[in-house]
Amino acid sequence: MFAKSTWIKLPRNVLVGHGVLDDVGTAVAELSLGGTPLLVTSPSPNELAGDRLRAQFDGAETVTVDSASFGAVAEIVEAAEDAGATFLVALGGGKPIDLAKMAADELGVGFVSVPTAASHDGIVSGRSSIPEGDTRHSVAADPPLAVIADTEIMANAPWDLTTAGCADIISNYTAVKDWRLARRLKNVEYSEYAGALSEMTAEMLVDNADSIKQGLEESSWIVSKALVSSGVAMSIAGSSRPASGAEHLFSHQLDRIAESPALHGHQVGVGSILTEFLHTGENGQWRAIRDALEAIGAPTTATELGIDDETVIEALTTAHTIRDRYTILGDGVNEDAAIEVASFTGVI
Ligand SMILES: NC(=O)C1=CN([C@@H]2O[C@H](COP(=O)(O)OP(=O)(O)OC[C@H]3O[C@@H](n4cnc5c(N)ncnc54)[C@H](OP(=O)(O)O)[C@@H]3O)[C@@H](O)[C@H]2O)C=CC1
Ligand SMILES: O=C(CO)COP(=O)(O)O
Ligand SMILES: [Zn+2]
Structure with missing residues (x-):
């Protein structure tokens, strides 16, 4: 039945x-x-x-x-x-x-x-x-x-807050990849509809990156609509899975261990560069994520986040422990691998 x-x-x-x-x-x-x-x-x-x-x-x-x-x-x-x-x-x-x-x-x-x-x-x-x-x-x-x-x-709000909202949306790409991976490996419940909506939201934001500029009210319009759409994807899923994967674990861990954490969206954006590399490797989509973040003026490096390299590596190697959510981090990224991914992508 x-x-x-x-x-x-x-x-x-x-x-x-x-x-x-x-x-x-x-x-x-x-x-x-x-x-x-x-x-x-x-x-x-x-x-x-x-x-x-x-x-x-x-x-x-x-x-x-x-x-x-x-x-x-x-x-x-x-x-x-x-x-x-x-x-x-x-x-x-x-x-x-x-x-x-x-x-x-x-x-x-x-x-x-x-x-x-x-x-x-x-x-x-x-x-x-x-x-x-x-x-x-x-x-x-x-x-x-x-x-x-x-x-x-x-x-008229501080511009950094808007670029953080954009980066939170761009991170949906890797969040959905983690969700699909968890479905394949752990039989986690997955919603095609929520996954597609979340990815489409990120796609639309990136396609409109040229109109996201400080002082342009249209930027707030584009970002607000994307945030609503991402929220709807989470409501459909009944969890934050469509918008929160390993890049969010990385950011939550930075919130715990960094002396002065950066804005949520900025941290998940940098996390997305790293986890996209883990998903698709050196010739994968991590450059597209980095370029999209750069286009809207969001940070793409540890220095731009105002966080030191050691803390970034510690967050990446320990992020898998903070929540029972299976992602590309698996049972943990070791320190050498973390340094390799962060160096190759220019995050550190
Ligand atoms: N539910 C979720 O999924 C998530 C929740 N969070 C939570 O959200 C919070 C962070 O969100 P964020 O929006 O950055 O936090 P805040 O509400 O603290 O806003 C950030 C700063 O901007 C100021 N501010 C807000 N609007 C304006 C405006 N129009 N003009 C001038 N200044 C403005 C605030 O002023 P003031 O200092 O006066 O408040 C504050 O200093 C944290 O508590 C975090 O835990 C984060 C990510 C995801
Ligand atoms: O920030 C979120 C989605 O963008 C919410 O995710 P969490 O469930 O990880 O707090
Ligand atoms: Zn978020």
């Missing part, structure tokens, strides 16, 4: 465009959530756009978070309970969005994502990533009920 079933949770309203920050109230009213939200933001986004958001939600209270931690999640949960909030609206980069996502999950209420930076696909996904001590918890939560991405605001 065929007894397979699947449950795909997706955002219901997605608005991307110039000035759509002023449409958050309308988009939320359309969801018939009722009651008043708690607004969750961080200092710069609050300064930039907090008042415009508050003007659309009479009587809504605001929590401003400084850093991502489980303590901050608890603070949001408490504030929402005290205020009797019926849903959360997160305004900002990945930090307030992830915290609100996790708090909404704990409260059993919905949340709305209003990203002010196109820094990674967590701004639209159903995954939350919270650092704790020297480790990082990547947990499943519901995706946002709505995503309202104002390209005017995003275009």
Whole structure:
């Protein structure tokens, strides 16, 4: 008997465009959530756009978070309970969005994502990533009920955040390769649809690389659409597999061991150069990945990440240990092999 079933949770309203920050109230009213939200933001986004958001939600209270931690999640949960909030609206980069996502999950209420930076696909996904001590918890939560991405605001965010978002999308190429490998070797469940959507998203971004330029609002439009599409691929898969493979393990490990980690997207981009080399060898596609990253101005070397060579090698040789996710790293890359791949690709 065929007894397979699947449950795909997706955002219901997605608005991307110039000035759509002023449409958050309308988009939320359309969801018939009722009651008043708690607004969750961080200092710069609050300064930039907090008042415009508050003007659309009479009587809504605001929590401003400084850093991502489980303590901050608890603070949001408490504030929402005290205020009797019926849903959360997160305004900002990945930090307030992830915290609100996790708090909404704990409260059993919905949340709305209003990203002010196109820094990674967590701004639209159903995954939350919270650092704790020297480790990082990547947990499943519901995706946002709505995503309202104002390209005017995003275009004025620090440019590095946009190139990081692009690199996070480019890394989908190697993530899907790892997923297929895990299907072949470990019989991991694989979705053709999610894999194809994830690859197509990366393809479209690379094809539009010429239009991704600082000061060009169209860049935020292209990147936001790609981030939404990548988030949808993860929702279809019911896991982050379509957008997170060995290059993400490498980045998560850098977050743990580097003195001063770089942006998530920048680290996974460099990780993708390395893991593409591991997948397809010296004449494989790693140059295409590197060139795509270079074209949008994302880092392609350890120096550009601001991380020393030894730390890159340590991250590459230990990344396989941090999560039960089979990838091209297998049971570990030894130090000589890691130095070879990182040197050949010019990462170190
Ligand atoms: N769920 C997932 O799949 C993933 C989640 N993450 C999580 O996301 C976070 C990192 O995301 P990121 O977006 O870089 O983090 P932040 O939200 O910290 O944003 C990065 C910086 O940009 C500032 N900022 C945001 N928007 C604007 C703007 N429009 N103009 C000026 N400054 C702005 C922030 O200000 P301020 O300092 O005032 O906040 C912050 O200093 C981490 O907490 C990480 O754990 C990372 C990857 C994947
Ligand atoms: O960053 C992500 C996808 O781009 C999420 O991946 P993780 O599940 O590895 O946190
Ligand atoms: Zn990512």
